[in-house]
Amino acid sequence: LDNLRDIIDACAKNNSASQKLVYERYYGYALKIVFRYVYRYEKATDVVNDGFVKVFRSIGRFVTDDLEHIEQRFMGWVKKIMINVAIDELRKNSMLVEIGGIPDHVWESADNTLSPDQSLLYKELVALVKQLPPAYRAVFNMVVIDGLTHHEVAGLLNISVGTSKSNLSRARVLLQKHIKDLEASAIV
Amino acid sequence: MRYFDNDMDELFNKAGKEYPLNTGKKDWSAVQKALASEEEAPAKAATGKNFKRFYPLLALLLLLPALFYVPDFFDENHNTPKNNISKYDPPKNDITDHNVAKDSISKQNNLNDNITGQNTSNPPASNAIPGKSVASENVTNKTIINKNIPSKNVTSKNITNKNLLTDNAAGETVAREKNLYKSLFLFELFNRNFAHPYSSVSEPLVKNTEPASATPPSAKKRPNKLYPAFYYGAMLGPDFSSIRSQDIKNIGSGLGLLLGYRFSEHWSVEASGYWSTKKYYTDGKYFNKANANIPAYVDLYFLDGGCQMVEVPIDIRYQFAPGRNSFFVTAGLNSYFMKKESYDYKAHASGSVYEGHRNYKNSGSNIFSNLQISGGYQHKLFSKFVVRIEPYLQVPLGEVGIGKMPITSAGVHFGLVRETK
Numbered sequence: 023l024d025n026l027r028d029i030i031d032a033c034a035k036n037n038s039a040s041q042k043l044v045y046e047r048y049y050g051y052a053l054k055i056v057f058r059y060v061y062r063y064e065k066a067t068d069v070v071n072d073g074f075v076k077v078f079r080s081i082g083r084f085v086t087d088d089l090e091h092i093e094q095r096f097m098g099w100v101k102k103i104m105i106n107v108a109i110d111e112l113r114k115n116s117m118l119v120e121i122g123g124i125p126d127h128v129w130e131s132a133d134n135t136l137s138p139d140q141s142l143l144y145k146e147l148v149a150l151v152k153q154l155p156p157a158y159r160a161v162f163n164m165v166v167i168d169g170l171t172h173h174e175v176a177g178l179l180n181i182s183v184g185t186s187k188s189n190l191s192r193a194r195v196l197l198q199k200h201i202k203d204l205e206a207s208a209i210v
Numbered sequence: 211m212r213y214f215d216n217d218m219d220e221l222f223n224k225a226g227k228e229y230p231l232n233t234g235k236k237d238w239s240a241v242q243k244a245l246a247s248e249e250e251a252p253a254k255a256a257t258g259k260n261f262k263r264f265y266p267l268l269a270l271l272l273l274l275p276a277l278f279y280v281p282d283f284f285d286e287n288h289n290t291p292k293n294n295i296s297k298y299d300p301p302k303n304d305i306t307d308h309n310v311a312k313d314s315i316s317k318q319n320n321l322n323d324n325i326t327g328q329n330t331s332n333p334p335a336s337n338a339i340p341g342k343s344v345a346s347e348n349v350t351n352k353t354i355i356n357k358n359i360p361s362k363n364v365t366s367k368n369i370t371n372k373n374l375l376t377d378n379a380a381g382e383t384v385a386r387e388k389n390l391y392k393s394l395f396l397f398e399l400f401n402r403n404f405a406h407p408y409s410s411v412s413e414p415l416v417k418n419t420e421p422a423s424a425t426p427p428s429a430k431k432r433p434n435k436l437y438p439a440f441y442y443g444a445m446l447g448p449d450f451s452s453i454r455s456q457d458i459k460n461i462g463s464g465l466g467l468l469l470g471y472r473f474s475e476h477w478s479v480e481a482s483g484y485w486s487t488k489k490y491y492t493d494g495k496y497f498n499k500a501n502a503n504i505p506a507y508v509d510l511y512f513l514d515g516g517c518q519m520v521e522v523p524i525d526i527r528y529q530f531a532p533g534r535n536s537f538f539v540t541a542g543l544n545s546y547f548m549k550k551e552s553y554d555y556k557a558h559a560s561g562s563v564y565e566g567h568r569n570y571k572n573s574g575s576n577i578f579s580n581l582q583i584s585g586g587y588q589h590k591l592f593s594k595f596v597v598r599i600e601p602y603l604q605v606p607l608g609e610v611g612i613g614k615m616p617i618t619s620a621g622v623h624f625g626l627v628r629e630t631k
Contacts, residue, residue, distance in 0.1 A: 041245070045241060057231060071240050118512065143225070
């Protein structure tokens, strides 16, 4: 990916090799975004694939003059598409709560840059976020992790800014409660 | 984990981006396949999804035109000479009745005159129909046309004249007759007061011996004035209810009685009373717990249930072109009197998720809480009965029920109405 601009241009011309290159490079990044929104891992992988189809269909519209930071810009653009497809998936299920554990194989990562403690901690935190009701989970992910404003969230979820703020606040309360429960169980 | 409280957001932000995840399940072939084969599939799928809930209504609306073609088995007041004429044994090959499409017939007349030079006067007196209710001008035209059509009753003179026709002229005549049939048939579709050109009603085509001013007895019979008049009836149908455009998971129903008063040719007012069962699903955030005996600390994820109520809509109705088949629109206000509400719900409280069920009886009345608009089609049966198909939409003007929810409903009412006049 030395010259991302050229690769993006080739993708826009439906060059399959370039598209595969982009897919391979950003798949993990996209899955980590989508899996925070979509409860089931298998469903999340499908949603990511749908997201990449959208990315390649509209990649011609990705324009930036900032070639120095083109990768950051591109990743930001991909992130927006992945959030959109994830929200669409939640809507398809009417934001229904899904029950059931997350299998261990989901958390196995080939990336060893994290210490085991950090890895465990991050995994637990993401698992807590995934246990939130979908409406709260979506707002928490968008605002706290993906950095969207409440106005953007309101537009994406078709809710009011007030509802977005209220959902975030409730999500925080629920997370604090869960964390305290975890602490209590660890002490016992 | 104690330090989470201080800087929880930052920690979650980092965790959300760096958490360990198995990213080995790449499936490039699936993406490639989708890219190759589904250029427009997502857009189509999205559109299809939005319209799915309207498919039943759409199907009903598409069926409406079929009712135009129902035979007139029940029509007692068909004001045509049909009844008089049917007493006679018609020749098989003649052109049917018709004081319609005069222009077409006149042209035919001219053509025949030019080709055959047939004298059109003095038709056989034995074929005259006493009391025939058509104008003499029209009958004259028919007589001329008849001469070009093979018939059992043709005289030797007619046959001779026919033999003089060239093949081309005969072909043209037949073609024109076919066009005439077509124009008569199309005219018939839009004006049911004329006899059907393909029906068994046909007549010997002779000159009427009565003066042209003779009026058919049926034409003298004027229909009764339709207003002012009361009408009453029964309606029933399915009901699709939703709260803030959320999914419809179950179908309700409505059964009711209506009373109407027609005060002009087009306008009437109606009041109805329905026993309705509405079923709906809602996210917990749209359900107001304040009156529902659910503690504030309980987070409702969703509720699935419905209500039974008495609905009282009061509508004003406009009927387009009153007649045997007609369309109408109504608009009005609807009041709800809740009799029973019943909900299954899933909730979260004190760190645990649980499911529950609640019933509420007589949870209140909501006067004029909905705007109701509808439109439909009606068909008259016999002289006083009317069948209706009436798709409707109820738009909430306020929040109803124990949970103060805005219920939007749509459906179709099928009804039978009797007119008192």
